[in-house]
Amino acid sequence: MIVGKLYVVGTGPGDPDLMTVKAQRVLRHVDVVVGYRTYVDLIEEILPEDVEIKRYGMREELDRAREAVRLAADGFEVALVSGGDPGVYGMAGVVLPIAVEEGVEVEVVPGVTAACAASALLGAPLMLDFAAVSLSDHLVPLEEILERVRAALEADFVLVVYNPNSSERRHIFEAFVDVLEEIVEEDRPVGIVRNAYRERQSVEVVRVRELRDLADRIDMRSILIVGSSRTRMVGDWLVTERGYSSRTGRNSSE
Amino acid sequence: MIVGKLYVVGTGPGDPDLMTVKAQRVLRHVDVVVGYRTYVDLIEEILPEDVEIKRYGMREELDRAREAVRLAADGFEVALVSGGDPGVYGMAGVVLPIAVEEGVEVEVVPGVTAACAASALLGAPLMLDFAAVSLSDHLVPLEEILERVRAALEADFVLVVYNPNSSERRHIFEAFVDVLEEIVEEDRPVGIVRNAYRERQSVEVVRVRELRDLADRIDMRSILIVGSSRTRMVGDWLVTERGYSSRTGRNSSE
Structure with missing residues (x-):
């Protein structure tokens, strides 16, 4: 056989x-x-x-x-x-x-996975608890997706967004930004990585208040990483700080 | 120079x-x-x-x-x-x-990352939105960790748990199981992967009601994946179903 x-x-x-x-x-x-x-x-x-x-x-x-x-x-x-x-x-x-x-x-x-690829290019935004959501509503109702976005932000997860935008579901991106603006402060950093490790790669960090106007630069081949309350710019890098400098320096890495 | x-x-x-x-x-x-x-x-x-x-x-x-x-x-x-x-x-x-x-x-x-390694051995539990938390409280207060566990489960994320247990913080594992038992049904599947892709690898799927008694088999080299409401056993595999069979079959993969 x-x-x-x-x-x-x-x-x-x-x-x-x-x-x-x-x-x-x-x-x-x-x-x-x-x-x-x-x-x-x-x-x-x-x-x-x-x-x-x-x-x-x-x-x-x-x-x-x-x-x-x-x-x-x-x-x-x-x-x-x-x-x-x-x-x-x-x-x-x-x-x-x-x-x-x-x-x-x-x-x-x-x-x-794309979350780790985008994170490596941005620095280290996923150093603490994070949540991943896809904004594609082909198989999941939009209301359910937005509910998870809301829950993740309120619980101070770093948020990784797969499939953040496409020409045919621009309304979802808009609804996502509405939730962001409602829950987190307007200068919370957001990493945008497009075409990670491919031709025409772009990597930038913006603020929540700028995101709505950047919809044209965000598509299905992009990953967004919304920082938590502990995410900061360190030089050119986006880093979620675990507090090593201020605490005991003791912790267990992956 | x-x-x-x-x-x-x-x-x-x-x-x-x-x-x-x-x-x-x-x-x-x-x-x-x-x-x-x-x-x-x-x-x-x-x-x-x-x-x-x-x-x-x-x-x-x-x-x-x-x-x-x-x-x-x-x-x-x-x-x-x-x-x-x-x-x-x-x-x-x-x-x-x-x-x-x-x-x-x-x-x-x-x-x-360990979440993807454990997922590959279990099947495909991360097919829909998921959240990752670490149960190590060396740098993050326990209350904050448990709050994120609670938020993730209530919003129906699949939950990946890094550093789920160690002899010196058994009380955290107990507190985690308390939250699980409170929020999800007792037969919700939980994948336990220990030593993924290393010597003495073990892979098993249990139910939430069994988890407390299995603390001795769960350590720092283990990853737990708690299914969402859409996670099922398919043959021997743990799969979070995206509804392809019942819906249009249209969706965008990563």
Whole structure:
């Protein structure tokens, strides 16, 4: 009996150098690579010439997942690629239920999620408790998303925003800024990272009061990081301070 | 003039294969590697024989950071290693203020944070909005931590818990379970991953009602992931469902 295997591979922020060693090795030995066109293009330089590549459009997650599972069930070694980490708003949760139904073996290969990539470029805004929300309302009602934004800000989490804006849901970005302006002080710093570790990368830190006017610079390939009450500029870096200088200097890092 | 450089390098969950290609390359070309003994030992196999290694104890973050900055100021290329991602409860935020003061150039090299590593082993629990908290109260008052736990659970975030338990702060774990039991239903699934991608790795999914009795199996090297209301077991996997099957199948992945 031929037994295939499905790898769900996180390709990190975009630069193949920021994939894990394991992710690169998996992509170099599988029979087929399946993925969203943009992410496949970003990592194509490391793929062997003879690998079969199946590219899909942005909103064809279920099609991609079904094709990857079908190929693995047919006995192939298959890599389903997912930008960032495949478990954070990625492909792992889409494909696992289908793979279980078809009895296909799956391994999830983690990656550098966009929150960590953006954080590295900004400095260290995620040094204390943080929350991640996606402003895409395709599968989650807007009211529920905004409720979580509100709760995170009120509890003084650093807030990481995935999918912050797009031309077709500008109203969500506006509603998000409304909540921000209501809850945090107007000079709270907000990091905006666009195209992290890709062409046309931009990194800037603005204040909450400036955010509404910057909507045009914020899109689906951007990540916003809203600081907590302990987030400050240190030189050019955005840092959430844990109080080492003023306290005992004792703590446990990750 | 001799100009050094400081790299703050995320070494991922522990297996050198889960470091990024860039992190491995940096560690192979620097003059000195500085870090907490446990993390240095995990990645020592990939270091060149002639690199200088400076190992430190668990609670010597400031000493490590100062030594790394001093060496870079002296003209060396230095890697300060940090488990997981250096920006998530890691070394980036500790060292940046010191480096800015000394005028040393810094680059943060992101890594696979423990939340993503644990998630990959469990399945896909982070498919919707999630919050990360650390239960270490060395630098943050316990009341503030528990308030964030409460806010995250009430807003239906998936909750990732770093540093969930240790022999010296068992009372915090107990207080955390008190809040859990108060807010979420008793059969809400909780993933427990210990030693992710290291020796003696263990992965299990339990229910909130069982958690209190499992305190002995949960330590500083464990990560807990408490599901949201949409988190389910799918076969052996823990998955937070985004509703693809019941809705339009349209959504944007990371």
